[in-house]
Amino acid sequence: MSKLILELNSLEITDVVARKTAAHLFPGAVLLFWGNMGAGKTTFAKSLCAGLGIPHETVISPTYTMVNIYSGKWTILHVDLFRLTAPEQLDDFDREDLFADDGITLVEWPEFITDHLTDEPVLNLYFKTVSEYQRQLIIKSEFDDFDTLLKTL
Ligand SMILES: Nc1ncnc2c1ncn2[C@@H]1O[C@H](COP(=O)(O)OP(=O)(O)OP(=O)(O)O)[C@@H](O)[C@H]1O
Ligand SMILES: [Mg+2]
Numbered sequence: 001m002s003k004l005i006l007e008l009n010s011l012e013i014t015d016v017v018a019r020k021t022a023a024h025l026f027p028g029a030v031l032l033f034w035g036n037m038g039a040g041k042t043t044f045a046k047s048l049c050a051g052l053g054i055p056h057e058t059v060i061s062p063t064y065t066m067v068n069i070y071s072g073k074w075t076i077l078h079v080d081l082f083r084l085t086a087p088e089q090l091d092d093f094d095r096e097d098l099f100a101d102d103g104i105t106l107v108e109w110p111e112f113i114t115d116h117l118t119d120e121p122v123l124n125l126y127f128k129t130v131s132e133y134q135r136q137l138i139i140k141s142e143f144d145d146f147d148t149l150l151k152t153l
Pocket of ligand 2: 041
């Protein structure tokens with residue numbers, strides 16, 4: 001288990017960390033974004049996607065649509081399960097609606113998706129609000145696929 005604690009003390013630092021993260025991703029990677037409302041999950045996702053060639057303005061919060069699909073270097077599924085109230089609500093989805101096996105999967109509010117994970121390489125990102133412009137990010141993974149990323153950040 002690797003773990004890294006980062007202080008995202010400005011929007012600029014969040015942008016840099018997210019773009020560096022993007023540079024180390026690979027098809028099949030699943031990123032779970034944990035943290036309260038306003039903790040910075042979508043903001044980080046926007047910069048991460050920008051790092052993968054998706055224009056900043058294309059990436060919008062999928063709170064209402066539940067899943068946004070972006071096509072760039074790889075397909076990116078941007079999932080937001082904030083509105084789910086029970087895990088069974090995911091039973092109507094096909095696996096490929098939720099996971100981009102040949103691309104990158106980003107999931108905000110991922111509580112209910114964890115039961116659907118099999119052996120995908122998962123990177124957990126825990127966002128915490130410290131002050132108006134400061135966030136703390138804890139990154140954890142049990143998969144060595146992310147070792148270089150964690151060493152680089
Ligand atoms: N250092 C920082 N890193 C990230 N966001 C920051 C930072 N400082 C301020 N912010 C602001 O915090 C807000 C984060 O909102 P964002 O939509 O990214 O949160 P979220 O975690 O996705 O919330 P939700 O659960 O509602 O989807 C944005 O308005 C952003 O500009
Ligand atoms: Mg969000």
